[in-house]
Amino acid sequence: xxxxxxxxxxxxxxxxxxxxxxxxxxxxxxxxxxxxxxxxxxxxxxxxxxxxxxxxxxxxxxxxxxxxxxxxxxxxxxxxxxxxxxxxxxxxxxxxxxxxxxxxxxxxxxxxxxxxxxxxxxxxxxxxxxxxxxxxxxxxxxxxxxxxxxxxxxxxxxxxxxxxxxxxxxxxxxxxxxxxxxxxxxxxxxxxxxxxxxxxxxxxxxxxxxxxxxxxxxx
Numbered sequence: 001x002x003x004x005x006x007x008x009x010x011x012x013x014x015x016x017x018x019x020x021x022x023x024x025x026x027x028x029x030x031x032x033x034x035x036x037x038x039x040x041x042x043x044x045x046x047x048x049x050x051x052x053x054x055x056x057x058x059x060x061x062x063x064x065x066x067x068x069x070x071x072x073x074x075x076x077x078x079x080x081x082x083x084x085x086x087x088x089x090x091x092x093x094x095x096x097x098x099x100x101x102x103x104x105x106x107x108x109x110x111x112x113x114x115x116x117x118x119x120x121x122x123x124x125x126x127x128x129x130x131x132x133x134x135x136x137x138x139x140x141x142x143x144x145x146x147x148x149x150x151x152x153x154x155x156x157x158x159x160x161x162x163x164x165x166x167x168x169x170x171x172x173x174x175x176x177x178x179x180x181x182x183x184x185x186x187x188x189x190x191x192x193x194x195x196x197x198x199x200x201x202x203x204x205x206x207x208x209x210x211x212x213x214x215x216x217x218x219x
Contacts, residue, residue, distance in 0.1 A: 003102075003216065003219070005161060006102060006161055006162065006163045006181070007102065007103065007157045007158065007161040007162065008102070008103050008104065008105070008152060008155050008157035008161065008162045008163070009100065009102065009103070009104040009105075009162075009163045009164075009165065010104070010105055010106070010107050010148055010151050010152070010162060010163070010164045010165070010175075010180075011104060011105070011106050011107070011165045012050070012106070012107065012108060012109075012164075012165060012166045012167060012168070012171050013106050013108035013110060013115050013118055013119070014050070014108065014109075014110060014118070014167070015049070015050070015090075015167030015168065015185070015188040015190060016090065016093075016165050016166065016167050016185050016188070017089065017090060017093055017106065017118070017119070017122070017124055018087055018088070018089055018090060018118045018119075018121075018122050018124070019087070019088050019089070019090050019091075019188050019189050020083065020087055020118060021045065021049060021167070021188055021189070021190035022041070022188075022189050022190050023079070023082045023083065023086060023087065024079050024082075025041055025044035025045050025048065025049070025190070026041055026044075026082075027075065027078045027079045027082055028044050028048060028056065028075060029041050029043075029044050030078065031071065031074055031075045031078055032067075034074070035067055035068055035071060037060065037065060037067075045190055045194070047059065049167075049168040049169070049170070049190070050109055050142055050166070050167070050168025050169070050170040050171045051109060051141070051142065051168075051170055052109040052110070052135045052141040052142075053071075053072045053075060053076070053111075054072075054135075054141065055109075055141060057071065057072070076111070076113070076114065079114060080113070080114065080117055083114070083117055083118060083121055084117070084121060087118060087121050087122060088122060089122035089123065089124055090185075090187060090188065090212055091187070091211075091212060092211070092212040092213045093124070093212050094123070094124065094127070095212070095213065096212050096213075096215045097124070097127045098127075103155055103157070104128075104131070105128065105131035105132070105133060105151055105154075105155055106119075106128050106131065106132050106133065107133040107134070107147050107148055107150075107151040107164075108132075108133070108134050108135070109134070109135045109141050109142050109147070109170075109171075110134060110135070111134055111135070111136050112132065112134050112136060115132055115134055116132070119132075131155070133147060133150055133151040133154065134147070135147055137150055138150050142168070142170045142171050142173070142174040143169075143170040143171075143173035143174045143177065144174060144177065145174050145175070145177035145178035145179075146174075147174065148162070148164060148174055148175055148178040148180060149178050152178070152180070159178050159179040159180050160179055160180070162178075162180045162181070163180065163181045163182075163183065164178075164180050164181065164182045164183070165182075165183050165185055166182055166183070166184060166185065166200075166205070167184065167185045167186070167188055167190075167191075167196075167200075168203075169199055169200065169202070169203035170203075172184055172200055172203035172204055172205045173203050173204060176203075176204045181206050182204065182205050182206055183205060183206060183207045183208070183209065183219075184196070184199075184200025184201065184203070184205035184207070184208040184209075185200075185208075185209060185210070185212075186199075186200060186208055186209070186210045187209070187210045187211055187212060191210075196208065196210065197210075207219065
């Protein structure tokens with residue numbers, strides 16, 4: 001693959017830059033339990049990986065289960081506390097970022113506070129500056145293409161010349177719907193014991209890799 005075909009790389013945050021998905025999904029399971037809803041960690045990964053908190057609320061609303069008004073704030077507080085204590089960067093992602101010679105940014109389903117904390121705690125913030133875009137900035141979150149299209153527009157890049165790095169099926173679908181090339185990353189701890197290759201390829205990823213050091217290898 002000719003790397004020169006890309007003018008912009010958009011990184012998802014959770015599960016791509018930071019190894020956060022198991023932490024955040026466990027927090028979701030625990031907080032839903034407080035509200036009387038049973039959701040295992042495996043179910044959280046299957047249902048809500050790469051999705052926003054509003055998507056969680058809407059999911060249960062459709063099922064006739066209304067979550068408490070303060071659920072988003074309680075979940076956010078639980079997640080931020082867990083991140084401050086245990087969040088780590090994805091192995092070798094800083095090496096990849098330091099070696100890039102083209103524009104790049106982050107686009108996440110998480111809110112800006114959570115993304116900022118994630119990058120600060122893991123020491124990755126300096127790589128992105130203010131090039132951070134979140135689902136709060138658009139009308140529809142992933143799997144809709146809105147967020148990636150917004151990020152590309154803000155960065156001055158055409159979708160057809162934009163590469164997206166995603167770890168979730170909904171994120172892959174969002175990138176493909178935006179008309180972008182999408183690489184699936186299956187190296188996060190949440191893919192241990194799960195077939196990330198099948199999940200991400202099935203969602204439409206143009207390529208799947210499981211080690212950050214293989215970022216450009218065989219691309």
